[in-house]
Amino acid sequence: MTTRSGPGDGPSDPELDAIMRERRQLIAIAYRLLGSLAEAEDAAQEAYTRWYGMSPQERESIESPGAWLTTVVSRICLNQLGSARVRREAYVGEWLPEPLPEHARWSAGRAGAIPVDPAEHVTLDESINLAFLVVLESMTPAERVAFILHDVFCHSFAEVAEIVGRTPAACRQLASSARRRIRAQRSPAVPASQRGAIVREFKRAWEAKDIDALIGLLDPDVTATADGGGLAPTFPHPIHGGPQVARAWIEIARRRPGDMVFLERTVNGQPGLVAELDGAIVTVFAFDVADDRIKHIWVVRNPEKLRHWTTR
Template sequence: MAITPEDSGQDDVLGERRHLVSLAFRMLGTVADAEDAVQETYIRWYRMSDQERAAIEVPRAWLTKAASRICLNVLASAHHRREVYVGPWLPEPVPPLAFATPSEGAGDPLDRVTLDESVSSALLVVLESMTPAERVAFVLHDVFAMPFDEIAKIVGRSAAACRQLAVSARRRVQRSRGRRSTHAEHEEVVKAFSAAARAGDIAGLVSMLDPDVVLRSDGGGVVTAARNPVFGREKVARFLVGALHKRPGSTVIEQETPDGTGFALWEDGRIYGIVTLDVAQGVVVDVRMMMNPYKLTLWN
């Protein structure tokens, strides 16, 4: 249905797009999926009659509930999509510019996501381990401060059950946060890590990796990437150096991300990879390499 300027309250309703994409991104983990969910939300809004829309006292609340239900349905089907995905699936990393408020001049589409830990790759990975209902309850309550009685209407459970879902989700998040290093330690380790990677210093990389480190590389079947996670510091170090050696024209540059400092892989004036890391007790414990160009569009 075409949207015309005569639609009652159109500007106010379309002004909620920032809020809706912000919410959907945290629930679904990619900008494309978030945009699709928001588009479907607006389709449902404009399919209603003028009288039905006029009867809705708080459009933001209606849109939030509709978008959340759509995300819940998408999450329910996501397990199958992950099974057929080529290689490890990682949430989409988003650049710092994406988090600026409209008054700070950020561009469409992700001027609508707030810069905080709730959009970090590390947290989104934890959210991926939750049930759809847990994830929705956590995002709506802990990130967007929605009351449990309202969440209950979205997930189809009692308010008490939704509270328990959020508690369970929060425990998972707290466990993942518990072992992380301070911001200063993270910065120090990552800068040394990127310098060793640039120099092809395998021994140096090994010294900064946890013995049980895991590297996941998401190419989505579009570009070359590791089809399976890489375990252990020797294998991870050699994989990183080998990957850079295969692209002699590439450059490793430190890059700010919602996960703290990571690094960007540049070639021919474009970013072809974003690497985010988790640091604990002075060593890197997780390496996430986003190589899928469809999840890097905001970086270029």
């Protein structure tokens, strides 16, 4: 095997080419584990730093570099998840996962994946849904790692056990517990075209300041949650109930700058909306739709979470 001392040592390095092809997979895993693209990129970079921190002989002794990198990035994420809970307690307002624009949908599969029971399987597209990521936030770090690696990326429980430092049986229980959380909060499936039509009608009613039409599109128990991170103004606490959310959105429409426009965009693989001001995306709106009604609205205004929207 040809080896080099680092990523910048030659354009025709076959080891480098093979290793860098793993980057998409690593970010795909890390994003689902951390809920932050910026942190996922940092975790992947740290894994590469550790890879190239080894001697050529040490790297040659590793039978599957991809598996090694996956193990390392998963352990990095596991450690970060533990400290993230402490950081989020000091976060200003509500914390939401970082939304992904359509062009940033990393959903690489895993070669040689081990099949799982279809009833347990979660598709890669579904696993970037913001509603799904919000539920993941309720899990313990070990539950989240076991569930994502096994149910989403089809790693065996023996592989998961090596990463989280528990037995395969314990990891099976962790994934089962996580699965119950997902089932308890998962909305019934709604066709994409139907979701898109409902979000489009919401946008029209919102722009028309038609409060009755808005209420008709909202589930009576709808919840709206906003994340400004203390860096952008927004409502500080979740809003509950159709009339309350509708009134809040009418107020948003009244206060918006005259040159701000609302646009239909794909948010984490689902129909969503964005607010654009002076050519930059300043707010992203994600929706959870069930039974022809909007059940949840997530509003992300923290500019640090919109980097991949404003640099398109």
